[in-house]
Amino acid sequence: MSRNVYDRVRANPKFHELCAKRGRFAWSLAIIMLVIYYGFVVVVAFWPTWLGTPLSSGSVTTIGIPIGLGVILSAFLLTGIYVRRANSEFDELTRQIVEESK
Numbered sequence: 001m002s003r004n005v006y007d008r009v010r011a012n013p014k015f016h017e018l019c020a021k022r023g024r025f026a027w028s029l030a031i032i033m034l035v036i037y038y039g040f041v042v043v044v045a046f047w048p049t050w051l052g053t054p055l056s057s058g059s060v061t062t063i064g065i066p067i068g069l070g071v072i073l074s075a076f077l078l079t080g081i082y083v084r085r086a087n088s089e090f091d092e093l094t095r096q097i098v099e100e101s102k
Contacts, residue, residue, distance in 0.1 A: 008101040018093040025085060029078045040071045 009015050043051060044064075051064030 036074050
């Protein structure tokens, strides 16, 4: 792309809208994931016996296993939420910016 195209893209208000929306959304999801992950780490550090408690008497499965799986699944879920929004709203804004910058 030429310098003029870059300048037109940067001058487009939709480009700033896209950057702001995408940044806020990505940081929000990252903060949610960090809270979940470090919350799990804090529980492991300070209440390991609670995580080692069996789900039921005689069970070998502990409370920590579904919680750990929940941490992993939350990462997949948050990624899916981001991809869904990126493929719809952010891609549409990008398409509009490209069209207006030609």
